[in-house]
Amino acid sequence: MTTDQGGSETRTGRNETDEERLDRKWDDLLQELRVMQTSAQLTAGFLLTLPFQTAFADLNKFQEGLYLGLVVLASLIIALVMTPVAVHRHLSGEHVKERVVATGHRIVRTVVGALSLLILGIVTLIFDVVIDRTIALVVAGCMGLILIGLLVVLPLRLTRD
Structure with missing residues (x-):
């Protein structure tokens, strides 16, 4: 049994100390950030080529x-x-890993939301340039529903199951 951020005890299914759990969570966060960083850099690179x-x-x-x-x-x-x-x-060695992991978690959630907005914006821009604004908004709306389903509804459903 361990205590989560809300102070309640939870089963982790692992035989690990609190420090090991924080290290594992931090490693997981870093791996997720690597994936998102690549997506953001490729997208930014695409956007930076457009004016040329x-x-x-x-x-x-x-x-x-x-x-x-x-x-x-x-x-x-x-x-x-x-x-x-x-x-x-900056905080390495300050014995605040739990706060660092919690902050990292919040930032990752923010990045997922911001990447979703970036995807919607790119879809809107491309369809607006290639076809027209009405189609662009319809496609972006459909993509928004898909993103909500994949990034919000699916994880919530998995936590209930």
């Missing part, structure tokens, strides 16, 4: 604003992904 395309000059004000918002969002995501590592480096 000849068709970029044809974007309307909405598309330009959406594009610039996506660049800022991608940059924010990269900064968020770096934050837990910076916090860990």
Whole structure:
């Protein structure tokens, strides 16, 4: 039995000390951040190449604003992904691993939400440029429902089962 963040006892199914559990959770967080970092960097790289395309000059004000918002969002995501590592480096040896892991967990949840917004924004921009705004909004709405299903509903359902 261990005590979770809310103070209640939980079964971990593992024979590990609290320190080992925190180390495992931290390693899990770092692996998740690696996956998200790659996604964010590839997306940011894609966005950064767009202004160098000849068709970029044809974007309307909405598309330009959406594009610039996506660049800022991608940059924010990269900064968020770096934050837990910076916090860990700064606080290493301070005996606050539980707080570092809890903070890392919150940041990972924020990154997942921000990546979802980035995906929706990119879908909207591409469909708006290629087809039209109405189709772009419909496709983005459908993608939003899919993301909610995969990233919110599925995990909640798995915790109930």
